[in-house]
Amino acid sequence: MEFTFKELVAKAHLDYVGPAFPSWWGKNKTKFVLPSLKNVARDLLLGGRYFQQISFSYKGETFDLPNEPLISMSLQKTIVETATVGTERIGTVKEYICTEDYQITIRGVCVNDDPDERDVFPSDQVEMIQSMFLINDRLEVVTNPFLELFEIRSVVLKSINWEEMAGEQGLQKYTITAVSDNDFFADMTEKNRLIQS
Numbered sequence: 001m002e003f004t005f006k007e008l009v010a011k012a013h014l015d016y017v018g019p020a021f022p023s024w025w026g027k028n029k030t031k032f033v034l035p036s037l038k039n040v041a042r043d044l045l046l047g048g049r050y051f052q053q054i055s056f057s058y059k060g061e062t063f064d065l066p067n068e069p070l071i072s073m074s075l076q077k078t079i080v081e082t083a084t085v086g087t088e089r090i091g092t093v094k095e096y097i098c099t100e101d102y103q104i105t106i107r108g109v110c111v112n113d114d115p116d117e118r119d120v121f122p123s124d125q126v127e128m129i130q131s132m133f134l135i136n137d138r139l140e141v142v143t144n145p146f147l148e149l150f151e152i153r154s155v156v157l158k159s160i161n162w163e164e165m166a167g168e169q170g171l172q173k174y175t176i177t178a179v180s181d182n183d184f185f186a187d188m189t190e191k192n193r194l195i196q197s
Helices: 005-013 021-031 123-133 145-149 184-196
Strands: 055-058 059-062 070-074 079-083 091-097 104-108 139-143 154-162 174-178
Touching: 005 070, 059 123, 104 123, 123 174, 139 145
Parallel strands: none
Antiparallel strands: 055 059, 055 139, 070 104, 079 091, 104 174, 139 154, 154 174
């Protein structure tokens, strides 16, 4: 039986097969000098899920997540709403506080690449992902055009879920949640710029 890893991951997590974003990027990346959101599909910006390879690094060690996991993310603002006084006024006064970190969810499936070992539990992949998760520091994003479009270059892993795979001894689903992480000096630069103006 012939299948693709894209179909396997999609069916394991969502029963959904999305367009091949990495193929599009490979053909069109030379058109971009800097990442631009103008050429990303509307569905992508509205929470769509797309397949693509993702790798992280930490102190010279690289972690390649297997089989093109699904990546979705969200962004939220902190806004304080204050009630207004008066019987004729409707609504609240909104005060923007900050834009929070991107919330990233990575859903994937571990399965052996060798067709002869598809029924063997993918322990090497599971151990690699687990060792990556146990790093209590930020990880650098090595390769991922989607995250680069949003200038996400490092993340902190928050949780991992190894899901049950009843009757599928050669597969292991996982879900990782992470948040984007920016350099602190960027905030200090912004603060100094505001003080000087």
